[in-house]
Amino acid sequence: MNWDWDKLQKQQQGRPGGKPPSFDDFQEQFDKLKKFKLPGWKLVLPILVLLWIASGFYIVEPDEVGVVKQFGKFNRITTAGPNYHIPYPVESVLTPKVTQIRRVEFGFRSVGRPLTQSFQQGVSREVKEESLMLTGDENIVSVQFIVQYLIKDAEHYLFNVNDPEQTLAHAGEAAMREVIGNGKIDDALTTGKQEIQVQTRELMQRILDNYQTGLSVVAVQMQNVHPPDEVIEAFKDVASAREDKSRFINEAEAYQRDILPKARGEASRIVNAALAYKEAKVRRSEGDAARFLAVLTEYRKAKDITRERLYLEAMETILSNPDTEKLVMSEDALKQSIPYLPLDKQPRRAAPKEAQ
Amino acid sequence: MKKTTIIFAVAIILGAFVLTSAAFTVDQTQQAIVIQLGRPVGDKALDPGLHFKMPLIQTVVFFDARILDFDAKPEEITTTDKKYMNVDSYTKWKIIDPLTFYTKVRTIQGARARLDDIVRSQLRVALGRYTLIEVVSHKRQEIMDMVTARSKELLMPYGIEVLDVRIKRTDLPAENARSIFGRMKAERERQAKQYRSEGQEASAKIKANADKERAIILADAGKQAEIIRGEGDAQATKIYADALGQSPDFYEFTRSLEAYRNGFGKNTRFILTPKSPFLKHLQ
Numbered sequence: 001m002n003w004d005w006d007k008l009q010k011q012q013q014g015r016p017g018g019k020p021p022s023f024d025d026f027q028e029q030f031d032k033l034k035k036f037k038l039p040g041w042k043l044v045l046p047i048l049v050l051l052w053i054a055s056g057f058y059i060v061e062p063d064e065v066g067v068v069k070q071f072g073k074f075n076r077i078t079t080a081g082p083n084y085h086i087p088y089p090v091e092s093v094l095t096p097k098v099t100q101i102r103r104v105e106f107g108f109r110s111v112g113r114p115l116t117q118s119f120q121q122g123v124s125r126e127v128k129e130e131s132l133m134l135t136g137d138e139n140i141v142s143v144q145f146i147v148q149y150l151i152k153d154a155e156h157y158l159f160n161v162n163d164p165e166q167t168l169a170h171a172g173e174a175a176m177r178e179v180i181g182n183g184k185i186d187d188a189l190t191t192g193k194q195e196i197q198v199q200t201r202e203l204m205q206r207i208l209d210n211y212q213t214g215l216s217v218v219a220v221q222m223q224n225v226h227p228p229d230e231v232i233e234a235f236k237d238v239a240s241a242r243e244d245k246s247r248f249i250n251e252a253e254a255y256q257r258d259i260l261p262k263a264r265g266e267a268s269r270i271v272n273a274a275l276a277y278k279e280a281k282v283r284r285s286e287g288d289a290a291r292f293l294a295v296l297t298e299y300r301k302a303k304d305i306t307r308e309r310l311y312l313e314a315m316e317t318i319l320s321n322p323d324t325e326k327l328v329m330s331e332d333a334l335k336q337s338i339p340y341l342p343l344d345k346q347p348r349r350a351a352p353k354e355a356q
Numbered sequence: 357m358k359k360t361t362i363i364f365a366v367a368i369i370l371g372a373f374v375l376t377s378a379a380f381t382v383d384q385t386q387q388a389i390v391i392q393l394g395r396p397v398g399d400k401a402l403d404p405g406l407h408f409k410m411p412l413i414q415t416v417v418f419f420d421a422r423i424l425d426f427d428a429k430p431e432e433i434t435t436t437d438k439k440y441m442n443v444d445s446y447t448k449w450k451i452i453d454p455l456t457f458y459t460k461v462r463t464i465q466g467a468r469a470r471l472d473d474i475v476r477s478q479l480r481v482a483l484g485r486y487t488l489i490e491v492v493s494h495k496r497q498e499i500m501d502m503v504t505a506r507s508k509e510l511l512m513p514y515g516i517e518v519l520d521v522r523i524k525r526t527d528l529p530a531e532n533a534r535s536i537f538g539r540m541k542a543e544r545e546r547q548a549k550q551y552r553s554e555g556q557e558a559s560a561k562i563k564a565n566a567d568k569e570r571a572i573i574l575a576d577a578g579k580q581a582e583i584i585r586g587e588g589d590a591q592a593t594k595i596y597a598d599a600l601g602q603s604p605d606f607y608e609f610t611r612s613l614e615a616y617r618n619g620f621g622k623n624t625r626f627i628l629t630p631k632s633p634f635l636k637h638l639q
Contacts, residue, residue, distance in 0.1 A: 129525075170427070174524045181493045241549070244555055253562055255562070260566060263570035270574070277584070279588070289595045321622075324620060
């Protein structure tokens with residue numbers, strides 16, 4: 001104690017003198033440090049142990065499951081919320097996202113959009129070696145489709161297959177090609193799409209289940225199905241030919257609708273004209289008959305005189321016509337004359353007529 | 357007192373060293389065998405979990421326990437109808453007997469070489485028996501099943517199990533694709549022509565039918581008109597007959613006079629003699 005005090009005194013004295021610290025000073029500091037550290041040893045170990053134990057706590061998010069391995073071997077599945085496992089190196093946890101629906105594109109790649117977003121007709125680039133497929137009727141069709149899937153069994157997903165995503169991509173391509181290969185090109189291009197999607201989904205699921213990938217195919221959706229670029233013009237021409245066909249038919253029907261009503265109108269005109277003729281004729285005959293009967297009644301009352309009167313009236317009318325040439329000859333003169341017919345003087349037919 | 361602590365510490369460090377070099381874990385995705393001086397120990401692979409070995413003289417070799425993928429390069433194959441096609445296949449396989457696997461092929465790389473040899477030749481053999489269209493469509497599953505079964509049999513001795521050989525793509529070489537495009541084009545052109553001529557056919561039929569119908573409508577009307585006219589004429593004739601029949605003589609007389617009156621007009625020349633009844637008073 002005395003020694004220490006002396007030293008301190010000396011140090012205090014030496015300071016104004018600017019004397020550098022001696023080795024003794026360091027020795028003293030070191031001793032102090034040693035004295036201080038001793039109680040720490042007893043604290044550090046329990047703290048480390050506590051930290052080690054605490055490292056076993058983990059949280060499983062709602063869209064995840066926890067898969068706990070004990071010495072590398074699968075042990076148990078834990079559900080969402082806080083959980084505990086025996087810390088490293090005994091147990092470890094993996095937390096795959098099992099509710100998230102993932103998406104893979106086949107035959108095309110979207111540009112500038114994350115893969116997980118839902119599809120919208122945006123910018124995409126065709127990948128021909130993936131999209132061109134042979135159909136069962138030996139045609140080639142370009143099929144672009146997507147597959148949506150999720151992890152249905154985390155244990156299988158993590159431990160059974162080397163690369164489940166790659167496996168899914170392979171299975172998708174193989175399945176779609178098999179289904180397309182079993183069908184005809186027109187099925188793929190027109191009405192068969194729904195059926196193809198269903199069959200592909202089922203086939204993919206069978207393949208993936210066979211490998212126990214733990215993946216579930218939610219949907220297969222065909223996006224863009226079209227004939228290859230080399231023949232697309234010919235296909236479009238078929239569509240316009242179909243339009244032409246119905247155009248021709250429509251034009252013919254228009255013609256039909258134009259002429260038939262006109263013909264019916266004409267028919268009605270013809271029939272009505274005939275009816276008019278008939279009615280006129282009947283009425284005319286009735287009139288004539290009435291006139292005749294009226295005259296007849298009077299005639300019967302005085303036959304001879306009426307006959308004579310009618311005859312004379314008629315002759316008078318005929319002969320009073322200034323255009324009619326009259327020649328009165330005696331019987332003898334007539335007998336002596338040579339009957340001569342000057343046809344050239346007559347522009348039209350002349351009828352030498354002898355009234356009764 | 358001090359000596360015992362030193363011994364204790366040394367024992368702990370030594371123990372820890374032995375323990376860490378003796379204990380090892382096999383992951384769920386792995387299987388392992390223990391090799392003692394170059395020779396496998398035991399007759400069974402180790403399952404996932406904690407295991408121990410003798411330090412220094414034993415080593416552990418790990419193998420993947422999962423299903424592995426072998427994606428073969430696309431290969432040109434000739435079908436029985438002498439057509440060429442590029443077949444792209446993949447194989448799903450698994451190491452089921454690590455001891456055999458270790459002695460026969462040793463590594464995954466070695467296994468791939470075997471798979472390549474065997475699967476490729478099996479595919480070639482199987483596909484050579486079918487026509488192109490059979491491969492593409494209805495015989496595909498059958499072919500894959502056959503190749504899988506044969507490959508499985510042939511690779512079993514290597515400790516490898518083939519689970520599935522699957523044809524992924526069947527493409528045609530470029531020149532064959534071109535001829536298919538040509539045919540597709542011709543087929544569609546034929547179809548387009550057919551549609552157009554069908555349209556013209558239907559159009560001509562409809563027009564002809566309309567023309568026919570028009571002719572029938574008009575002819576019917578003509579027929580009806582003649583019937584009606586006939587009826588009119590008949591009725592008129594009857595009316596005339598009924599009336600005139602009451603005195604045919606008088607009718608004949610009056611009708612003759614009327615006819616003379618109408619008939620003799622211009623350019624008529626009468627030669628009358630005094631004997632004519634009209635001129636009887638002239639005598």
